[in-house]
Amino acid sequence: MKKNIPVYPFAAIVGQERMKLGLILNIINPTLSGVLIRGEKGTAKSTAVRALADILPEIEVIKGDPFQLSPDEDDDTIRELSEALGRKTGPLEVESRKVKVVELPVGATEDRVVGSLDLERALKSGEKRVEPGLLAAAHRGILYVDEVNLLDDHVVDVLLDSAAMGVNTIEREGVSFAHPAQFTLVGTMNPEEGELRPQLLDRFGLCVNIEGILNLDDRVSVMERRAKFEDDPAQFNLSFQKESQELTSRINRAREILPKVTFTRELLVRIAKFCLEVGVDGHRGDIIILKAAKTLAAWNGREEIESQDVEKAAELALPHRVRRQPLMEIADNLDKIRKMRTQGAG
Amino acid sequence: MAKPLYPFVAISGQDDLKEALLITAVNPASGGVLIRGEKGTAKSTAARGLIEILPQIKVRPGCPYTCDPDYPLEECDYCKSHEDVAPVLRNRPFLTLPLNATEDRVTGGLDFEVALSTGERRNAPGLLAAAHRGILYIDEVNLLDDHLVDVILDAASSGWNILEREGISMGHPARFILVGTMNPEEGDLRPQFLDRFGLSVTVEGVKDHEARVDLMLRREEFDSDPGAFREKYAPQTEALRYKLKEAKRILPSVRISSRVKNFIAALCAENHVAGHRADLFLAEAAKAVAALGGFFDVDEELVLRISPLVLAHRRRDVAPPPPPPPPQPQEEEPQDPEDPKDEEKKDEDQKDNEPQEENPPPPPPPDSDNTPEPDESPAPEPPENNRQDEGYAQEEIFAIGDTFQVRKMETAKDRLRRRGSGRRSRSRASQKQGRYVKSGPNLGQGDIALDATLRAAAPYQISRERRDLAITLEMSDIRERIREKKMGNHLFFMVDASGSMGARGRMTASKGAIMSLLLDAYQKRDQVALISFRRQGATVNLPLTTSVDMAGKLLAEMPVGGRTPLSAGLSTTHREVRNALIKNPLARPIVILITDGRGNVSLEGESKGLAPFEEALKLARAMSTDDRVKYAVVDTEEPGVMNFGLAVRLAEALGAEYFRTEDLKAQTLVDIVRQQM
Structure with missing residues (x-):
């Protein structure tokens, strides 16, 4: 049903390079733990995330499994989870499919997100059955939260919990149950409507601030492309097929290079210095910069991190981590802060 | 299923954290560990890593309460009936x-699986049972519902979980190491x-x-190959495990001499800690450290070294810290001076104790001198004939003054169910959240109270036809849970931005107060609105x-200047509040009016109608009739000779609580209570 709605191709999005980069890096390296896209209305935020489906790599899953388990998962887990669903474990059927983008609507209730007890069955037949929620569906995929800043507080808490542990635990209504939930969290938000809580902010590996395009030509081409797409989506997608394929194969190549990327100690010292100068809480910033820099190098087909990778990675990984009071704004100019802090200190 | 553990010994730095965890691991009697601090500092990694170095335990397979087979007295029914199963x-x-x-689920x-299929009432063990003899880790313990924190801390300190709910009455041992983390922000x-x-x-x-x-580097190494990384640290892990086991073994023989005991007592007294828990915990912690080092004696030096762990969160802020600090603070320095927050807090505290006049940043520039101070017109209705427009015409933006901890403000509990989240006022909850306080008739919320449903169905079982279940339910038996939880409120800030607020740094102090209220609103997850009034109208x-x-x-950008259209402010606020109530009839808004009360512009124009302030009073009286709205007036006028007491009258008309700026501070709560009595 949903599949038939045509998706605007990722390759056809004009401008917004940082956002696109942030998303691509996360596809190449899922351990980057997501990206937060902050920006005005109508800046192709949601379009970009939905378009990801197009360029995502394929993974192997157990066929029809609501928990998206990999066939490599250990047998105990597989058995335990099928029992919770009241299924018999038979021989496993494996299918290969694209990584999924699961959307978490802002109004989602907690039991839909974490999963809950199938109460009807419980009362009729006296059995405890688990009804998997969105977190189960998002395992090994991308969990996309539009307007993440408007999310109900308790849903945020749940997200934090499972994002941190990679496991979703249901402890309610007499159900005690856990299943793996490792997902890449992608959130979009319009800062005018309120900021995120610091912990949730920190869970996003990268953060990009985007704004409308100011270049006239680009604006025109945005309009033109959109119009063409609406006229005949299939034709439009076809015309970008080549670009899409190129993008996909470049991503796949980067995924292969990634484990081989090396770095020097000097670069790490620079990362550490940078984080200290800017004033970042904890160490997650350092770790994410390193990961992002590695991924960037792989994306550019290199097997060694260069200093430009670090610079770029810092731009993506630090804006939302700079230490600030709860009511302060998120910085979008790292250099300024850095200068301010270093001068202040010296 | 879970990710591989990062080895405890491979955590770099964070020595205090590691020591504290080891202390409670060796001697759980030293109480749990609360970890406060920044994100991303290996808090949970360390707590998780502890599991690996704790000695393993003996358990009978299948026991739902993790009973200790060596303590037959405490065993559960399962263990008693399965003595043949080898641990x-x-x-x-x-x-x-x-x-x-x-x-x-916690207790x-x-x-109900058993209840439904056999009709037997049996306890399904909760998390406290599952955590017995292990570690219970609570991330963000400060965000946890109060009643849960209560239950857990009770169990942690008594080592026993007592259950009195849903028709079950029982108790079971629950001795666990409690580790909580929090971010003070x-x-x-x-x-x-x-x-x-x-x-x-x-x-x-x-x-x-x-x-x-x-x-x-370590993290990267771990992420790329967890197995090899863990292998590399295996010998160290093993060494630490042995050390811990040894420490646990000699712990019962560690002695504290009465001299050291006296020292502990004196230390706690000097630090103004409340109650005696600190003394006990400090003694236990000291024993653990001694045991870890392989000593059988505790000396003063050791007590001093670890005392910050026990005392830091208990120290009461006594107004003036004793001027010549006794010897121990020097020992504590290593922990404190690094922490700028503490210093800031001290600074603030000190400032708060000083008279207000010294506090606010430089008063408004000399220009404002030509605005005559109120003392020139001591008439009972001063605002009216007070001054010319021009004097107030220029605008200024004042900095935000000092912020402080705000005293509690909440709406009364009622019987309406609400949807939402937050942390301010108690309310019945319409989602499946919050504390289950009692059961009621089925409203179709899907939150079924099983115990009550079964009780309701019980009398009819004989007459009803049996299907395959022990109990036959009908729709009329279904009972729902009525839950209670805390929710955020709607806060309307109505700020007087007229010229008179600019005088004597009043606005700076007021902005500080509002900022404090906003910070509080953020922590309680309230919704806020900001309305200001100045010159001819309200915005x-x-x-x-x-978006707090x-x-x-x-607020930071809010300019000040012009006359005071108090009535316009009131009517605009009223309109906003009314709209909010139409959108959400269950809302209980709180209006916080920050003003000096010197309204001097009326809605109708000065020639006709009432005098501006009288008009405002009339409006206020009309607004007070809606008892869904709660009002609070914050008077920004400094106490002194030239006090018109206008804000007090306004507060009376609104039926509002009346505060001075200083009264908002949590510390002065006692004074307010005294006044109200």
């Missing part, structure tokens, strides 16, 4: 308490909860470049929103 060794349990856990509750734990944690550590990122690099600077940040920003 096995296994890792201690590590349980993370999800923030959304319901009380029945245990009716096992998100609001503090209540002092009585703080006190229950034996030890607390404040963690922060490592400041040294090289150390940070090492940390990154809605910010309609009702959850935005309100803060607008």
